[in-house]
Amino acid sequence: MTRYTADHEWIRLEGGIATVGISNHAQEELGDITYIELPTVGQTLKHGDTLGVVESVKAASDIFAPAGGTVATVNTALEDAPETINAAAESDGWICTLTGVDPTELADLMTPSQYAEFCKD
C-alpha cells in the first residue's frame, strides 16, 4: 500500500521495510531535477524531519520524512542521475528505505485516490 503526505512524499510499507520518495505530482511541479541531497544510512528520523533536499532548475525543496524510522538504504544512483525522479518518481526514483516504521503512523496519510483528489485543489 502506498500512502501520500500533504508535502507530496510517498511511502510504501512492504515486509517491514518502508520505501520513500517524492510523488509524481511533486516532480511535475518541480520541473527538471538537477540535484538531490540524500539522507545518511543509519540516520534516525521522526515523522516530519527533513530527510533530504531536492533541487530543480526552478527551486530547492526539503523532503520530509512521511513517518519515523531508521534509514536502511539510500538510492545513490540518484546522485549522478537525479533526472530519474522526473522519469519514475514513484518507482526507480525512490529516495531511501526506512526500517522500524510504526504502521499506525501511516493511517493518517492519504490513499492514492485521496491524494489524487488533494492534488486537484
Next chain:
Amino acid sequence: MVEFGGWDMPLQYAGVLAEHARVRTAAGLFDTSHMDAFWIEGRGSLDALSRVLTQDLRTLAVGACRYGFLLNEEAGVRDDLIIYRMGKHAWMPVVNAGTAHADFAWMEQQLAGSDCKISDLRNSQCKIDLQGPETMTLLADALGIDATGLRRFRWMRASFDGHDCIISRTGYTGEDGIELYAEPRAVEAAWLALTAAGVQPCGLGARDTLRLEAGFPLYGHELDTSTSPAEANLMRYCQKDEPFIGRKALLRRAAKPAELLVPFRLEGRQTARHGQTVKRADGTPIGRVTSGSYGPTVGQAIGFAYVTPDAAAPGTQWFIDNGRALLPATVATLPFLKKEGR
C-alpha cells in the same frame, strides 16, 4: 506560467533542460514581446541620447546596434539595453520589461527641450528571438529570409508572407541567433511558421540557464540602481570621451569599487540561489549571490556574486551559505561555456 516584469510568461514548454539542449544543439524560439522598444527621432537626437546613454553613439553606424546602460546620477543602473541606429536621426532602444515604464518617463524627461521626439512601441511592435546553431537555416526554410550576411550586432529589414520585419543578429543565449521585430500579427505568423518547421518554443527557465552559462547579466539580479557598471565589470560598455549622466560617479566608483561582480562555479550539482551570503572559511560575510543555477551544458552549478575586491580574483575559493550548509565555490572566468572553434 509565472509573473515577470508585469507579464504572465511561460516558464517552460517542454521542460527547461530539454529546451536548453535544443538551443545549444539546434534552435529554440523565445517570445520576448514583454520587452519594450522606444522610437526616438529628430535632429537633436544624437546629442540628447549621448547624454543619457553610456554607448558611444557617434561611432554607431546606421544598421548597427550596441549594448550599454541608462544610469542615474550616482551611476546606478536604471536599465541595461541595446540601442539600434535606425537612421541618421532615428534610434530604437530595446529595454527590459520591468523597467520599461520608468525608462520611458526618464528618457522623455531627459530628452525634453531637445529637437527630438520619443514614442513607445509597446502597442505596435512585438519581438521573438530565434537562437541556436541552426538559426540561419531555419530562418531561410520557414520564413524565406536570408540573413547569413548579417554580422553580429547588425540589423536588416526583411519581409516574409507580406509582413515587414527588422532582424538583428543578437541574442541572450551565447549561441548564434537573431531577434525579430515586427507588428504583433506578423510576429505571431513568424512564430507559427518557425514552430511548424520544428523549432522548439522556449520559456523563461531556459532563457535564464542559457544566459547564465553565456555569462550575461540579468537586470534585477546582477544589475540594479544600487550597482554600477564599475562593480559589475562592464566598464567596456561605457567607454566614450564625452559627458553622460552618471559618468563622474562611475569613474569615481571604478577607481575604488566596494565590491565586484564575479562568476563562480560550485563543486557539484547543488546550486546557490539569488540572495544567499558568500562567506570566508571562518564565516565572515564577504558578498552575496545574484544568480545561481545548475548549468545544463556546463554540467555543474554556476552563478554570479558580488564580493569584496580582495576575494574577486579568478581561482579564489570561498563558501556560499545556503541556510543548511556552506557550499565550496571558486571564482571562475567567463564564459562558463568554452566552445571549440570560438
